[in-house]
Amino acid sequence: MEPDPPYPSALGADEFRLICLEAASSSDDPIHLMLEVYSLESCPEYETVSYTWTGENGDSRLCKPIYIGKYWDVLLQTNNCWEMLRFMRPRRWPRLIWVDAICINQSNILERNMQVAIMAKIYSACSRVVVYLGPQIAWPLHDRHPRRRRLHELESGTVKPDSAPSQQTSRSIQDVRQPSSPPQKLSELLKLRYFSRIWVIQELLLARSIVIRVGDVDFWADVGMTSHFLSKLPNWNWGATSAAWVQHISKGRGSVTDLKELLSLTSLSQATDPRDRIFALLGIMPVSSPAAPENKQNLTILSRADFQADYSLSCQHVFIGLFAYCLINLKQSNILYHATCLSSDRRHFPSWTPDWTAKFTWRILFHAPNLTIDNVFHELRRLVTEGYWCGEVFHPPVDGHLFELYSLYGPGNPDIVRQRRWDKDAYIDAASGSLNVYLTQYMYLMGKLEIVGKLKKFYIFAARYETITVFLVSEHRIDTILSEDDQIELFVLNNNDDTFTYLLLRYELTEDGEEAYSLVSACPYVFVQFPADRNKNEVPEVRPLFLHELQYSLHDFAMRIESKLESYLFPWNMRAAFPGLLTFRDAMPAVRFLYEQHGELQKTGDAKVNNEVAFACNFSSCIDEVYSPRVEGDSIIITVSTAWKNTRDVYITQAGWVRRHLSSEVPSWRIRVHGSEDGWRAPVLSPFKYRKLFKSGQESFFDVQFKAREVQNLILTSPDTVEIFRDIDELSFHTGETDDSLWELITSGASEKYQFQACPHLKFRSREMRTLCEEINVDGGTFMVTII
Known part of the structure; x- marks a missing residue:
């Protein structure tokens, strides 16, 4: 050239x-x-x-x-x-x-x-x-x-x-x-x-x-x-002028300390080349330095290498890059409220990006909706108690104490917060401009959303189900672009300050056949109306649906089972029979044997475990060798010393106390002096009293016999065992794990692949979350979502 x-x-x-x-x-x-x-x-x-x-x-x-x-x-x-x-x-x-x-x-x-x-x-x-x-x-x-x-x-x-x-x-x-x-x-x-x-x-x-x-x-x-x-001049107001930025003339780069302020000050400015809206500001954009408050709250600081003028890039590349930087690097998720999702020119922009051709965009780019949760709560209570139209159907008033309004509250699941924050590993696809970001799937919205009210410039939409109603707040008339054939899902973007942006996404397939979503609307608030029976004198308030329950995972569920195994769940009469076994984990071989046998019984319809000898072998392997456990026929034999004073032996060495303070369900075990020719007898006396039969100071040993059938029946009928077996069944059903892999997952939580596979219906503490799971297909999974 x-x-x-x-x-x-x-x-x-x-x-x-x-x-x-x-x-x-x-x-x-x-x-x-x-x-x-x-x-x-x-x-x-x-x-x-x-x-x-x-x-x-x-x-x-x-x-x-x-x-x-x-x-x-x-x-x-x-x-x-x-x-x-x-x-x-x-x-x-x-x-x-x-x-x-x-x-x-x-x-x-x-x-x-x-x-x-x-x-x-x-x-x-x-x-x-x-x-x-x-x-x-x-x-x-x-x-x-x-x-x-x-x-x-x-x-x-x-x-x-x-x-x-x-x-x-x-x-x-x-x-x-x-x-x-x-x-x-x-x-x-x-x-x-x-x-x-x-x-x-x-x-x-x-x-x-x-x-x-x-x-x-x-x-x-x-x-x-x-x-x-x-x-000093009376009535002078920079905001009332056509060029408020002039107040900073000759003050240098540091006069505007925030990118949000800079873009707002220049929102009315014009450029022959649209890319110059960014390139013309590169010399005065706020930059990070050792003296700059990089972590100061609410500041949006750039580094000197963040942007460079490149006129070989198209307008789309330049502005998608800017919005991506503001969203991902500066954590300005508010820009999603101003996306072009409903624009008639949406084919020219990714659905998540604002319309950079509109002057008004630059003034409101970082603004959050001017609406509080209390505003929405009181308006919804008014609608429900006075009645409202949903499409062509009028829904009559509901007595104020017969319903509750719930909203999501943080914080989220610690594993999600640590490893799958919304901005972690987020990126923009260079070829398509699609946004890839971690979101938590809240619910599938079935049927058509209907507008039921308006609050300021915001529309209130409702999706009704059998006993609950989901209310969404949006600045857009989303009901005009959605059809009943659209697959609509509601996702949660959990900001780092535990506030939420709800993203209404439409499921789509890309030209390459890949699964993706388009943004329909970013909603500042979502409420769920549940039936209730409150005290009429109770002051109404927003009730919490906890995000960590929505994000409850199979890994959490496995850890919950493990915590039960670690707790003191054995009945006292079981501990009386087996010294040293304080938790289910201590008896893991026997518990696993019984669980697997219990599964076979459920398939065949039998009521009992018939293999007492196999159970006795598994259970005796759990007992400390100091008791010399052994199996004789269908019985388990241990040897106890009257000189042992360890707390783990108290229920053996004080059998009389056990018999006085517990029910008659104590196993019918028998006792004999070890090494003597005397036969087995019922322990009517405490083993300590047997010491009187021997010379003073002489250590005495006693053999104790337990029937395997009585012990295994005692375990199977324990409420704690029933609950643990039910949880293990659920875990096996949802993971597909069996045998050794299932027990490794329960005892070590080693399988990280289930760490983000949500199962909120398995967390039984929240009635409201159970209702959501029953009436709406609530997922709760947190995964990388592609928004085109």
């Missing part, structure tokens, strides 16, 4: 061009200039010019020639740029200025990208910025010098620019068809087209000194003084 004649060589990464503007003997002389290349680190003093290519009349035609270099190469510029160069042309000595349209080769995309990246340095290093507002506002004064005043004096009225140009300037503005009388107030000046252009914001914020020619007056502003003086 041959170089353009005015630009014989491309600029380096740290270089820029300056215009050397020669003096002219007449204002009608052709505009001729030289371009000189300098390093940013070593350059002469220069000025920059801030203007708009199109001028106040919006004329963007490249129609005026300027001449460059010793060969007078021609470069066409807009009329306003041409007028600006005539205005800037000196009367005596050459003048060094920087003008973006000329100093940057606009046809070289790579150079354009590099120069945009260093524009902040160019404007920060210049001696001053000259603001040119067009020939109808800024008049060249050939016969005299301009008056000089501070900018705030234009608003205070202490100085007024001349209302008409001089005779000498009449020729230069003869083609301008706008009134030649300049603004007499700063508030009027800020209404000019110039102050609506996005590029001028960076230019004026970074400038150390600014000069604005209005009529015959050069108004100047510098660091902070303009805002300081204007704040």
